Amino acid sequence: MKIQILYDKESIMKSLYTGWGVSFLIDGRILFDTGEDGHRLLNNIKNLDIDIEKIEAAVISHDHWDHAGGLWELLRKKEGLDVYICPNFSAKLKKNIERLKGKIIEADRVTEIADDIFITGEIAGEYKRRFIAEQVMVVKTGKGLTVITGCSHPGIVKILEQVKKDFPGEKIYLVFGGFHQMDKSREEIRLIAEKCKDMEIEKAGPTHCSGYDTEMIFKEIYEDNFVFIKTGQTFEI
Numbered sequence: 001m002k003i004q005i006l007y008d009k010e011s012i013m014k015s016l017y018t019g020w021g022v023s024f025l026i027d028g029r030i031l032f033d034t035g036e037d038g039h040r041l042l043n044n045i046k047n048l049d050i051d052i053e054k055i056e057a058a059v060i061s062h063d064h065w066d067h068a069g070g071l072w073e074l075l076r077k078k079e080g081l082d083v084y085i086c087p088n089f090s091a092k093l094k095k096n097i098e099r100l101k102g103k104i105i106e107a108d109r110v111t112e113i114a115d116d117i118f119i120t121g122e123i124a125g126e127y128k129r130r131f132i133a134e135q136v137m138v139v140k141t142g143k144g145l146t147v148i149t150g151c152s153h154p155g156i157v158k159i160l161e162q163v164k165k166d167f168p169g170e171k172i173y174l175v176f177g178g179f180h181q182m183d184k185s186r187e188e189i190r191l192i193a194e195k196c197k198d199m200e201i202e203k204a205g206p207t208h209c210s211g212y213d214t215e216m217i218f219k220e221i222y223e224d225n226f227v228f229i230k231t232g233q234t235f236e237i
């Protein structure tokens, strides 16, 4: 299955916008997050020669501007688009989706949204000492599961344990996205990276809000199985 990086902090091509937030396209048809800005997202979709007509649904990981910010322009182009959110996202976000005629689908548990493409449904997280709802995507291929995260406010280990519980007996092949560990010490980050290794997760690609130390420590521990995530990349899972 093909994964394309539509938006992140670094790029492999000059014609693409980069910045805060993420947007990933799975199998040319399911969007996971929309980055911080719709014009930037649409520019990148165009410059990567992606057929916007083939995008069937957008999954929003959590209700933060750098993940939902591009949704509004996308909905203006694609009225009636399926938008997967969590029940506890803000009323404001839900109202905005409705106003732009997106079709809201709320998931509180594991849901298969396309063949072998799942969302976990709402996982409770914390941001600035307040509750925040977040969901992650899970893609099943012959190599195992790929877990795609937005910011990981519930904590990357909690998320991975939840996925393990929801998909018993399945191996996690790759985890990538935001791990949100900028506030953690190097020792804490090292324990988390080692925990990922203990969980037999083969490859890891922390990016976005993961933090410099997280990227460095995961690179050291994962060596050749560290995955660089940059706007414009395509890879097969």
Ligand SMILES: [Zn+2]
Residues within 6 Å of the ligand: 021, 022, 064, 066, 067, 150, 151, 178, 208, 209
């Ligand atoms: Zn974020």
Ligand SMILES: [Zn+2]
Residues within 6 Å of the ligand: 062, 064, 151, 153
């Ligand atoms: Zn966030």
